[in-house]
Amino acid sequence: MPRGTLPRITRPLSLVPLALASLLAGCQALPGGSSAAEATADPMAAAPPVTRGLDADSLSGLLVAELAGQRGDYPRATRGFLDVAERYDAAALAERATLAARFSEDAGLLEEAARRWQSLAPQSDAPARLLSSLAIQRGDWNTALEQRLSAIARGAREELTGFVEGALEAGADPAPLLTRMRKHLASLDEPRYDSELATALLEAAAGERTAAEQRLTRLARTAPEQPELWQIRARLALEADAPSQARSAARLGLEVAPGDPRLMLLLARAEIRLGRIEAAEATTNALLDDHGDDPELRLGLARLFLEKEHLPQARRLLLPLVGDDEAPPLAFLLLGAIAEDEGEVDNALLYYRQVPESEQFLSARLSAARMLIDEDRMLDARAFLRLERLRHEAYRSELVSLEVELLDEAGLEEQADALLDSELSQHPDDERLRYQRAMRAFADNDLAAMESDLRHIIEQDPENANALNALGYTLADLDLEGRLEEARELIERAHALEPDNPAILDSLGWVLYRQGNPEDALPWLERAWSAMPDQEVAAHLIEVLWVLGEEARARELLQEARQRFDERPRIDELLQRYPELDATGSVD
Structure with a gap:
């Protein structure tokens, strides 16, 4: 196959070649002096091979890809561009394939295109950034870091401190990230300030606080003018329950960057921890004066005081917000919590009910109902939730589900069952409530009732991955005779719908193991554990490792699970x- 270079394609290809082909086809029907043999002979038979530019197949492929993109068939467009990019080593076409893949809603296809783009344009930072973002989305922080470091090695200005903060906030294991960062630091010809800060954060997160403090102390000598240094020192001091050190670091940072809001917040937190409430209020008032009394800032400051249960100060910060038509929903929720904590039940109920339909809506109704139940007012709690269902039809299903859970908590399972049955008799296709009833049936060992409800959901919505997976996993887990193949088919349907769902990956591995294929099961369970480390997945993976003879790995994972999970019934x-x-010899 000829290979060559292609110019960057910046607009859809012209349809002139197609028109020309049609014109030539029409000309063949005109009378002329050529013989039949001459008419059917290939006029290009003696032409030299194409060694540069597009051959006919490539031109056709590009036209199909462009037209597919214009029709919205982005997967086909992506494949078309990738095929020609592969043929000609054309980075521009791989980039175009990546652009099409971004609209395809297929993460795997997007990553494939981006990797091909990166292989054809190894000096470009754009594919590395995209691959890093994709890795972050699936929780693969190690790969994301590797992509960023490769870009830095090429001279790109990639920010690492914020990246590490995001990774730690998401619960990433700091140990492998720290190992890689130390290797990165050792490879540098000259110190890189941002890399040092990121490494210090990882050292602290990994329990190496002495190393982190020593690194930050060195940075304080060499780059004291950087406010980020003092922010991190103050934060780490607060995490170590050393508010005096945090206050000192924040003050030093404010000398470098007067008015820096992050440093002022850290200073306020330190003052609150030290019990210096007046000083903390002075700092928070200065922040509000400097930043135009921003509602989000008020909320954040109020939460600082709430952390240490300084309710009057938090209330004073929140009350100015609720008189505004655009009051943040969280303000009502927090004021409700403050009133509840101070025993003002009716006042709290008023605030909770004012939380509009928003992210905080259900939290507010749950808090209100629990508050009434704690006051031995179960009937009032149920009446409140019933009224809220009438007022907020969009949340009817969620509010019923919430009431069922509260009844269960109160030991009123029969009333919970009756509520679910009543609601489903009126709304038989409510998937949330039917799924909830199915799970309750499973807890009661009523497989027939569970299967009936899940089958109903699947019949109404054949693409309900949760229902498909729940039924398939249950059949596999119970190891019912003659139903493992059915279980696998259900799980595979769920996997086709949600290929990266860790619960489905676990189910797929488990059904393969139940079918006697532990070797095939292992990679699925490893992927599930990597994405969703819970005790049930751990139990599955440990068992498969043990059966495969990987006893050391099985025992190592067992010890890790014991350290991670206080409650681990599947492992027991x-x-x-x-x-x-x-x-x-111990289960504990």
């Missing part, structure tokens, strides 16, 4: 079946 059940797994 596993140890009852495989007592030899536990080298210590």
Whole structure:
């Protein structure tokens, strides 16, 4: 296949070649002096091979890709551009394929296109940034860091401190990130300030606080003019419950960057921790004066005081917000919580009911109902929720579900069952409530009722991945005779709909194991554990590792699970079946 270079395509290709082909086809029908043999002979048979530019197949492929993109068939457009990019090593076409893939809503296809683009344009930062973002979206912080560091090695100005903060906030394991960052630092010809700060954050998160403090102390000597340094020192001091050190660091930072809002917030937090409430209020008032009394800032400052239960100060910050037509919903929720904490039940109920339909809506109704139940006012709580269902039809299903859970908590399971049955008799296709009833049936070991409800959901919505997975996993987990193949088909349907869902990955691995294929099950369970480390996935993975003879890995994961999970019924059940797994002979 000829290979060559292609110019960057910046607009849809012209349809002139197609028109020309049609014109030539029409000309063949005109009378002329050529013989039949001459008419059917290939006029290009003796032409030299195409060594540059587009051959016919490539031109056709590009036209199809462009037209597919114009019709909104982005997967086909992506594949078309990738095929020609592969043929000609054309980075521009791989970039165009990536652009099409971004509209395809197919994360796997987008990553494939971006990787091809990166391979053809290894010095470009754009594909590295995209691949880093995709890795972050799936929780693969190690790959995301690798992409950023590769861009830095090429001279790009990638920010690492914010990246590490995001990773730690998302619960990423700091150890492998720290190992990679230290390797990165060792490779630098000269110190890189941002890399040092990011490494210090990882050291602190990994429990190496002495190393982190030593690194920050060195930075304070070499780059004291950087406010980020003092922000991190103050934050780490607060995390170490050293508010005096935090206050000192914040003050030093404010000498470098007067009025820096992040440093002022840290100073206020330190003052609150030290019990210096007047000083904290002075700082928060200065912040509000400097930043135009921003509502979000008021909310943040109020929460600082609430952290240490300084309710009057928090209330004073919040009250000016609720007189505004655009009052943040969270302000009503927090004022309700303050009133509840001070025993003002009716006042709290008033605030909770004023939380509009928003992210805080259900939290407010749950808080209000629980407050009434705690006051031995179950009937009032149920009446409140019933009225809220009438006022907010869009939340009817969620409010019923919430009431069922509260009845269960109060030991009123029969009333919860009756409520669900009543609501489903009126709204038989309510998937949320039917799924909830199915899960309750499973908890009661009523497989027939559970299956009936899940089948109803699947019949109404064949693409309900949760219902498909729940039924498939249950059939696999119970290891019902003659139903494992059915279980696998259900789970595979769920996987086709949500290929990156870790619960479905776990189910797929588990059904393969139940079918006697532990080798095939292992990679699925490893992916599930990486994305969703919970005790049930751990139990599945430990069992498969043990059966495959990987005893050291199985025991290592067992110890990790014991450290992670206080409650681990599936692991305890596993140890009852495989007592030899536990080298210590203890389930605790």
